[in-house]
Amino acid sequence: MTREARSSLIGDLQIEIEFDAPIGARTWFGIGGRAEMLIKPKDETSLQTLLRRCHQSATPVRVLGGGANLLVDDSGVDGVVLQLDQEFFTRRRYNKDGEVNRMLAMAGADLFKLVNETARQGLDGLSQLAGIPGTLGGALRMNAGGSFGDTGQAVESVSMLDMEGNRLDLQGDALSFGYRASSVPNGIILSAILRLQPDDPMAVRGRVREIFAQKSASQPMADNSAGCAFRNPTIDDVQVPAGRLIDEAGLKGLTIGGATVSERHANFISTTPQATARDVMTLMRQVQERVLDHSGAKLQPEVVIWCDDPGAPMP
Numbered sequence: 001m002t003r004e005a006r007s008s009l010i011g012d013l014q015i016e017i018e019f020d021a022p023i024g025a026r027t028w029f030g031i032g033g034r035a036e037m038l039i040k041p042k043d044e045t046s047l048q049t050l051l052r053r054c055h056q057s058a059t060p061v062r063v064l065g066g067g068a069n070l071l072v073d074d075s076g077v078d079g080v081v082l083q084l085d086q087e088f089f090t091r092r093r094y095n096k097d098g099e100v101n102r103m104l105a106m107a108g109a110d111l112f113k114l115v116n117e118t119a120r121q122g123l124d125g126l127s128q129l130a131g132i133p134g135t136l137g138g139a140l141r142m143n144a145g146g147s148f149g150d151t152g153q154a155v156e157s158v159s160m161l162d163m164e165g166n167r168l169d170l171q172g173d174a175l176s177f178g179y180r181a182s183s184v185p186n187g188i189i190l191s192a193i194l195r196l197q198p199d200d201p202m203a204v205r206g207r208v209r210e211i212f213a214q215k216s217a218s219q220p221m222a223d224n225s226a227g228c229a230f231r232n233p234t235i236d237d238v239q240v241p242a243g244r245l246i247d248e249a250g251l252k253g254l255t256i257g258g259a260t261v262s263e264r265h266a267n268f269i270s271t272t273p274q275a276t277a278r279d280v281m282t283l284m285r286q287v288q289e290r291v292l293d294h295s296g297a298k299l300q301p302e303v304v305i306w307c308d309d310p311g312a313p314m315p
Contacts, residue, residue: 027067033076107137152177243267
């Protein structure tokens with residue numbers, strides 16, 4: 001993109017911007033390439049205007065949350081990568097309109113903080129998300145969760161901008177959640193109203209600690225990893241853990257370059273500082289092929305992969 005094109009896109013907006021930004025290093029994998037432009041809007045108006053200009057100029061737009069479920073290709077990505085980490089987009093407001101069982105949280109709010117803050121205040125409803133990294137926006141988009149529950153069960157409404165900058169408010173029949181999926185359309189999530197239930201603070205904090213401890217015992221929490229690499233497939237109308245299928249295929253410890261199938265949890269891929277994104281992609285493809293050969297199950301990626309190269313070994 002030329003300097004003139006960049007200026008017409010961002011010239012008068014309230015934003016922070018970084019060109020050729022090393023976004024791969026900011027993911028939980030800690031590897032991958034750069035973004036042509038990393039833009040951090042400071043308010044909704046600037047974000048809305050930017051989206052309209054990007055739509056008019058056919059400039060690609062992506063959103064970087066906490067980088068917890070993301071792999072960025074080594075060659076990086078073109079266009080705009082948004083990060084909603086400025087104060088406006090990380091706010092949360094408890095006791096909305098005097099109601100103790102509602103909270104307004106912006107999409108950039110850190111999920112760890114939301115879980116722990118609500119627990120300290122004796123408000124349950126998010127304890128099922130203990131140990132899940134990232135931001136609220138990312139958790140809403142993919143309905144992050146696990147065996148203890150998911151994000152969607154706490155959501156009353158969602159506000160967002162579509163990719164043309166139009167505001168949408170979703171609730172009721174317009175809002176539904178399934179396994180690692182939601183009905184939220186393509187666009188930029190701004191905020192959500194979450195349902196909470198008053199409870200004893202010690203009891204809520206105890207549940208959070210218990211869930212976190214169980215996850216720590218079975219998952220490689222200290223590794224560079226993006227969480228579960230694959231979705232759990234449905235076989236004969238039964239959802240089967242992808243980790244079990246990978247383990248049964250004898251793939252724990254399988255390594256390509258600096259990427260390894262975790263010995264602790266087979267559905268996690270861990271990386272070393274020397275790993276490349278292509279190592280992870282190639283390993284994921286090999287896991288898919290070998291699980292298919294072993295059990296006939298087709299594994300679909302749960303990790304989001306940003307790649308502009310049509311020749312990449314995409315899983």
